[in-house]
Amino acid sequence: MSRADVVEGIGDDAALLRPPHDQQLAVTSDILVSGVHFFPNVDPESLGHKALAVNLSDLAAMGAEPAWFLLNLTLPKADTHWLEMFCRGMFRLAREFNLQLVGGDTSRGPLTIAIEAHGFVPPAAVMRRTGAKTGDRIYVTGTLGDAALMVKHREGKLQLPPHVLAVSSVRLDRPTPRIREGMALRNIASAAIDISDGLLADLGHVLKRCQAGARIFLDRIPVTTTCRSQLGQAGWDTVLAGGDDYELCFTVPPGKLEALEKLQFTCGFRCIGEIEPEAGIRIMDESGQPYHARITGHDHFPSSEKQVI
Amino acid sequence: MSRADVVEGIGDDAALLRPPHDQQLAVTSDILVSGVHFFPNVDPESLGHKALAVNLSDLAAMGAEPAWFLLNLTLPKADTHWLEMFCRGMFRLAREFNLQLVGGDTSRGPLTIAIEAHGFVPPAAVMRRTGAKTGDRIYVTGTLGDAALMVKHREGKLQLPPHVLAVSSVRLDRPTPRIREGMALRNIASAAIDISDGLLADLGHVLKRCQAGARIFLDRIPVTTTCRSQLGQAGWDTVLAGGDDYELCFTVPPGKLEALEKLQFTCGFRCIGEIEPEAGIRIMDESGQPYHARITGHDHFPSSEKQVI
Numbered sequence: 280m281s282r283a284d285v286v287e288g289i290g291d292d293a294a295l296l297r298p299p300h301d302q303q304l305a306v307t308s309d310i311l312v313s314g315v316h317f318f319p320n321v322d323p324e325s326l327g328h329k330a331l332a333v334n335l336s337d338l339a340a341m342g343a344e345p346a347w348f349l350l351n352l353t354l355p356k357a358d359t360h361w362l363e364m365f366c367r368g369m370f371r372l373a374r375e376f377n378l379q380l381v382g383g384d385t386s387r388g389p390l391t392i393a394i395e396a397h398g399f400v401p402p403a404a405v406m407r408r409t410g411a412k413t414g415d416r417i418y419v420t421g422t423l424g425d426a427a428l429m430v431k432h433r434e435g436k437l438q439l440p441p442h443v444l445a446v447s448s449v450r451l452d453r454p455t456p457r458i459r460e461g462m463a464l465r466n467i468a469s470a471a472i473d474i475s476d477g478l479l480a481d482l483g484h485v486l487k488r489c490q491a492g493a494r495i496f497l498d499r500i501p502v503t504t505t506c507r508s509q510l511g512q513a514g515w516d517t518v519l520a521g522g523d524d525y526e527l528c529f530t531v532p533p534g535k536l537e538a539l540e541k542l543q544f545t546c547g548f549r550c551i552g553e554i555e556p557e558a559g560i561r562i563m564d565e566s567g568q569p570y571h572a573r574i575t576g577h578d579h580f581p582s583s584e585k586q587v588i
Numbered sequence: 589m590s591r592a593d594v595v596e597g598i599g600d601d602a603a604l605l606r607p608p609h610d611q612q613l614a615v616t617s618d619i620l621v622s623g624v625h626f627f628p629n630v631d632p633e634s635l636g637h638k639a640l641a642v643n644l645s646d647l648a649a650m651g652a653e654p655a656w657f658l659l660n661l662t663l664p665k666a667d668t669h670w671l672e673m674f675c676r677g678m679f680r681l682a683r684e685f686n687l688q689l690v691g692g693d694t695s696r697g698p699l700t701i702a703i704e705a706h707g708f709v710p711p712a713a714v715m716r717r718t719g720a721k722t723g724d725r726i727y728v729t730g731t732l733g734d735a736a737l738m739v740k741h742r743e744g745k746l747q748l749p750p751h752v753l754a755v756s757s758v759r760l761d762r763p764t765p766r767i768r769e770g771m772a773l774r775n776i777a778s779a780a781i782d783i784s785d786g787l788l789a790d791l792g793h794v795l796k797r798c799q800a801g802a803r804i805f806l807d808r809i810p811v812t813t814t815c816r817s818q819l820g821q822a823g824w825d826t827v828l829a830g831g832d833d834y835e836l837c838f839t840v841p842p843g844k845l846e847a848l849e850k851l852q853f854t855c856g857f858r859c860i861g862e863i864e865p866e867a868g869i870r871i872m873d874e875s876g877q878p879y880h881a882r883i884t885g886h887d888h889f890p891s892s893e894k895q896v897i
Contacts, residue, residue: 286612290797291717292649292782293616293707298607303595306690307602308658308704312697315662340601349617351660351702353624381615388621389698393660395617398602408600473601488599 280370282346282379294381296347302399305343309333313390318433323361325452326392327368332454333475334396335376336525339461340473342406343398347381348373351395353388368453376458404465408488411470411530415554417493418539420457420526421546423478424506425450427521428513437513446505454525460544464529467538471529477520479560479572482528486560494561495552497570519562520574530554589679591655591688603690605656611708614652618642622699627742632670634761635701636677641763642784643705644685645834648770649782651715652707656690657682660704662697677762685767713774717797720779720839724863726802727848729766729835730855732787733815734759736830737822746822755814763834769853773838776847780838786829788869788881791837795869803870804861806879828871829883839863 281288286295298304311330313319331348338345350369354362373380378396411417429447431437439447457473464471470489472481478500486493497515506518526546531539542548555561564570590597595604607613620639622628640657647654659678663671682689687705720726738756740746748756766782773780779798781790787809795802806824815827835855840848851857864870873879 286711287716292646292780293614293652295650295709295714296613296615298613300609304605304607304613305602306605306656306658306706308660308692310660310662310693310695310697310702312662312695315695315697337601341604343602347615349615349704351617351619351704353619353621353700383617384619384702386619386621386624388619388624388700391662391697391700393619393693393702395658395660395704397615400604402595405604407596471601 280374280377280379284346285379285381288379288381296381299399301401303402303405305338305341305398305400306395307334307337308393308395309337311392319390322452323364324368327365328372328453330392330394331369331372332456332525334394335456335458336454336473336475338396338398339457340406340471340527341400342404342461342465342471343400344462345376345378345396345398345458347379347397349395350380350383351393352383353386353391355387355390406461406464406468406471406529408470408472408485411485411489411491411554412532413491413554413556415469415530415532416536416550417482417495417528417530417552417554418548418550419474419478419501419528420460420544420548421524422501422503422506423474423524423526424502424518424521426454426523427517428506428509430521430523431513431517439509443505443509446503451523454523456525457527457546460527460546463542467531467535468529469532471527474522474524474526474528476522478528479519482560485528486558492555492557492559493552494555494563496563498565499549499551501547501549515570516572516574519572589683589688593655594688594690597688597690605690608708610710612711612714614647614650614707614709615704616643616646617702617704618646620701628699631761632673633677636674637681637762639701639703640678640681641765641834643703644765644767645763645782645784647705647707648766649715649780649836650709651713651770651774651780652709653771654685654687654705654707654767656706657687658704659689659692660702661692662695662700664696664699715773715777715780715838717779717781717794720794720798720800720863721841722800722863722865724778724839724841725845725859726791726804726837726839726861726863727857727859728783728787728810728837729769729853729857730833731810731812731815732783732833732835733811733827733830735763735832736826737815737818739830739832740822740826748818752814752818755812760832763832765834766836766855769836769855772851776840776844777838778841780836783831783833783835783837785831787837788828791869794837794839795867801864801866801868801870802861803864803872805872807874808858808860810856810858824879825881825883828881
């Protein structure tokens with residue numbers, strides 16, 4: 280992968296890049312820590328894929344087109360086979376979305392991956408977390424819950440049958456960043472976010488920024504038949520609060536619904552509710568009764584140790 | 589610190605930035621790992637300073653003007669006092685160089701810091717590792733060796749007297765990135781690098797890229813009087829191979845020497861030798877005899893486990 284806008288990639292003190300004149304630069308960064316974000320014995324090829332995918336998912340949520348990334352990797356030892364597999368997963372995804380690795384750093388240390396991804400987005404087309412208004416419809420791409428089932432299975436909290444494992448493991452380990460969908464939603468979505476911490480937590484981020492609330496309907500939330508078959512033991516909270524599917528949650532004003540309906544996403548998209556003026560998320564179950572989720576999303580620190588940055 | 593070119597900083601899926609139309613974007617990233625790059629009990633204010641400084645030093649070596657940075661931080665627990673001190677050190681340096689924090693990620697995990705720094709440089713003015721030619725003079729800014737003394741002291745390999753400790757601890761813990769110097773050297777230096785792994789290793793990187801060699805003179809290498817007072821026990825290898833001073837090493841063609849001599853650096857600069865066609869670095873001691881260094885620089889992996897990326 281060699282892009283014309285990379286003047287100098289790896290090999291000098293810094294990469295030298297030529298961003299396009301007419302677009303803004305979208306920059307995002309995520310850390311994955313062994314034992315916190317992934318199981319230490321995870322397949323390195325999947326890990327390489329996922330480490331890049333979670334960053335591309337953030338770019339997708341802005342409607343950005345990916346361009347460059349930097350890899351910061353600390354490893355307990357330089358295991359050549361492990362690194363080759365990790366790179367295979369990472370670079371396959373990079374090629375798919377026309378991304379070039381332009382820098383980073385490697386060091387001995389506990390297994391930790393921090394990737395920084397850069398993309399471009401025309402100023403008028405960018406999707407932010409702000410922008411959703413009362414009456415806007417709330418949508419999600421693809422399906423939710425499969426990845427969360429897999430997390431619970433690996434934690435020993437659920438026992439999944441083989442046909443469910445086959446679906447869920449791919450969703451958890453090799454998420455597909457919704458880049459094409461994010462770019463297609465430019466000038467249509469009023470707000471967007473990627474669902475990394477769970478639908479309720481991430482929709483909550485949007486609502487907080489928009490000073491609004493929402494009503495969503497359980498029977499509209501898209502789940503696979505395999506996921507639905509496990510809801511008896513796993514419960515709807517797994518779907519509502521489980522992150523890791525890396526779908527997009529976005530809002531669309533009534534005037535843009537016609538344009539939206541013309542879009543064709545391989546992964547599909549579905550309206551799950553509507554923005555309301557009153558703060559909070561009201562969830563309606565299949566019988567029209569309020570549903571109260573007991574867990575709302577992922578938090579890397581216990582509540583007594585909140586992040587202060 | 590709020591820059592006009594930051595459309596969206598922290599708070600959305602990605603930062604939105606407006607790079608200047610007429611300049612290239614320089615991007616660099618460094619990891620600092622507890623127990624590898626710093627002692628676990630290091631003062632957090634110094635660590636915050638240093639984590640940003642090492643990245644700014646890379647921008648300085650390209651002649652770039654710093655603009656934005658992202659912080660990826662993993663911490664065993666969210667210790668509010670520790671974080672406040674870390675941020676104090678980091679943001680004081682950021683303010684000094686007009687940098688804005690625009691994103692990043694925090695997580696629970698072993699103490700690791702990965703910062704990505706962005707800067708701008710006019711295409712015609714950028715300094716690369718390539719570009720040095722036979723006959724170009726080799727220079728370094730400031731002084732070398734003080735930080736390396738401190739590393740040896742903390743490792744228990746040297747005993748430094750208090751007046752040396754006072755100088756050396758500041759050089760190791762609060763290095764000054766040579767940003768102003770790097771920008772002043774635009775259009776003058778033919779090649780540049782920052783000395784993070786040691787003079788011999790970093791000059792070696794330049795020579796390898798330029799397919800050239802060098803002759804340097806021990807008696808021209810700038811050292812402080814405190815450092816010189818310790819050379820009896822520490823040896824010249826400490827100065828030649830010790831990193832962590834974060835000075836610039838740069839080359840200047842004969843036709844640019846007049847322009848160079850007009851520059852006034854607070855930290856000073858000194859010619860230490862010359863580029864030669866024959867590969868390798870030939871070191872001359874004070875009596876004009878060849879000096880053979882036993883160690884050449886820093887390597888994060890033992891030789892049997894080299895980096896493969």
